[in-house]
Amino acid sequence: MKAFAEQDPRFEGLERKTGLFLALAALLVIGALVATLVRQGVFTQTTPLHFFANTAQGISKGMPVQLYGFKIGAVDAVSLEGAGSTRGSVQVRLQVENEYLYLVNRNSLARLGKEGLIGASVVEIVPGPAGSPPAEQNDVLKFERAGDFSTMAEDLSAQIRPILADLKSLTESINRPDGDIRQILRNSRQASAELAAAAREWGKFAANADQGMAGVLAKADKAVDKVDTTFAKATATVDRLDASLARMPELMLKLDRTLANVEAASADLPQTMRDARAAAREGRAMIDGAKTTWPFNTMVGTEAPREQSLPLNSFDGPLKPVR
């Protein structure tokens, strides 16, 4: 080395430099290793928790454990139980960081789900009701498997399948020449044609109605003219009536005089009536006497005279005797 150093000054202190380089490299390697271990959580204090599943499908070691979307641990081990009451089930061990353990209680639920629709699978811790005791080391949590994409696809498929079947039968019905759909379409086409014809008829009818209305209006105009004429005549009549009424006082005066004459003439009537009534009474007495006297009673042949009562009058009452 010395010879090289003598020949080339760059080789001076080469051993020291090499040792320094190796030491630095070793430090880097160690630092990287420590960083990896820290990242792996080797130095993080965790508490093991367990849950049992029917199948290990979708569960793998190292799968993150989340709480409210934060990673608080990881799946530590997945093993198949061979004995005890949990025989035949899959035991999953979780390692939950101690700093978050107080958020997990014994009634918490471990649910296998996905981050997003098609993301990575995670175990999500759903805390139990408030007041439940906090989880402790090796506690067993309840487990459920959330519906993943395939399950959702199966559900969707199950729901869509009958719809597709209906669509298929509908399409077949549409394609069938004697099917209901074709029949409806034919009927609709026919109805449309008839509607068009009806619309044309209505158009003709409306045109005729317009002509008829014009005729009626012309007649109405004539009638109004006649009414005007009649009103004019009535006005003239009323004028004449006014003139006649103007003569009414004169007529009334004449009528009054006539009535006075009638009154004067009738003043003699009561006496005449009384005389006539007396004459009639006497005549009746004579006839009655003759009728009851032979030989007239045999000739007349009327019923025998009967006694009578004085007639009942609704205003009968005490009277003043004449004498």
Add this chain to the structure above:
Amino acid sequence: MARSSRFASLALVLLAACASAPAPRESESLSLNRQGGEAYARGDFKAARIAFSRAAQIHADRKNAEGLAFNALSLARVEQAAGNSEAAQQALDLVLASEAAPGLRAEAAGRKALLHLSAGELKDAGDWQARAQALCGGCSAQAAILNIGARIELAAGNGAAARQLAERVLKLPPSDDTRTEQANARRILAEATAPPQLAQPAIVPKVQ
């Protein structure tokens, strides 16, 4: 011979005339009934009372209910006209107690109603009027009895009921029996329609 045959014929005629004449008692009651009517028409209530009483007595002796009713009714009218309500009631009681026709007893009940109405005894008047109406049916005094009812209603202040009865009278077929009463019905209608301050007591008909 001729004279003797003429005398014989005259005797035969006289005999026949005597044979066809009414029985003396019957003729007497008929004559008395007529005399009573004439006396009443003259306003001679005393003579009318005597004539109707004697005629009624004759029929009572002969147990002729109808003849008794005719004359007792007339006697009641005379006593009513003379202002002797008590005597009129007694005469009417004779008719009502007799076996005379319902029409005659209806007239008696109607006149009793009038007597009570004149005395202001409206309840008794109404009772007798109702009895008269029930006895009468379609008798010749129907219109008078309805009008009496109308007058009673009017006196009781039931103008509407009075109008209703008077209008019934106006709807009866006109005849000698109803003509006077239809005029009376119009008087009642006028009285029932007139305002109270204008209403005048009904005019009392005067005997001619």
